[in-house]
Amino acid sequence: MSVAFLKEESAETASETLLPPREISPHANLVTETGLKALETALADARAAWQAAQDIEDVNERRRQQAIPLRDIRYYSERIASAQLMPPPADPDVIAFGSSVTFRREDGRVETYRIVGEDEADPKSGTISYVSPIARLLIGKGEGDVVVMAGKEIEIEAVG
Incomplete structure (x- = not known):
């Protein structure tokens, strides 16, 4: 869509609000219980930051302030959806995930x-x-x- 239709001051301003997505690892998303809770907290924080930016009247500033939280919402939503909660190590004498x-x-x-x-x-x-x-x-x-x-x-x- 052309910048002319978005009420942006310039193409530069528009590009500031389009951040590339955070890189997702190709490895299985194994998580501990603590790790899963941290992802959920980070998602809630990103949603709160995005919501707080909704109150900014200037459309360009609002978009700038929402760019990072929006990117983080996508990232943490995907990480939570792909999370594989791992049980504690079965054998305490052998090093494993969670040890x-x-x-x-x-x-x-x-x-x-x-x-x-x-x-x-x-x-x-x-x-x-x-x-x-x-x-x-x-x-x-x-x-x-x-x-x-x-x-x-x-x-x-x-x-x-």
Whole structure:
């Protein structure tokens, strides 16, 4: 549709309100219960932000303010629809989706991470995605096992 029919100030203003969609991972959307709740909260927050922008009188500013929430609504709706809620690990001694694992690197650093879904992963907060290279190496292993990543040994100290 031509910009002339939309009451936009310019083509530039119109393009500011058409954000590309957020990228959807090709991997299965496995989630923990916490991860699913976080997706639902993010969707509710995006809907609230979109609704709040409805009250803006200036049509161009309203569209600018609604662009990100609208994109997020589409993303989180799709992620919730495709979510596969995973049960807690069946065997507490074997690393699986949802497990916490503590390991020691060759240089002596000890790290602990919980293996979660992609949207929930935040290494700074102690969670890593199940599709991350380190998680792929660790899944199926247990305490005392050693894996090699980038030529360096990693020893699993605890599984929880």
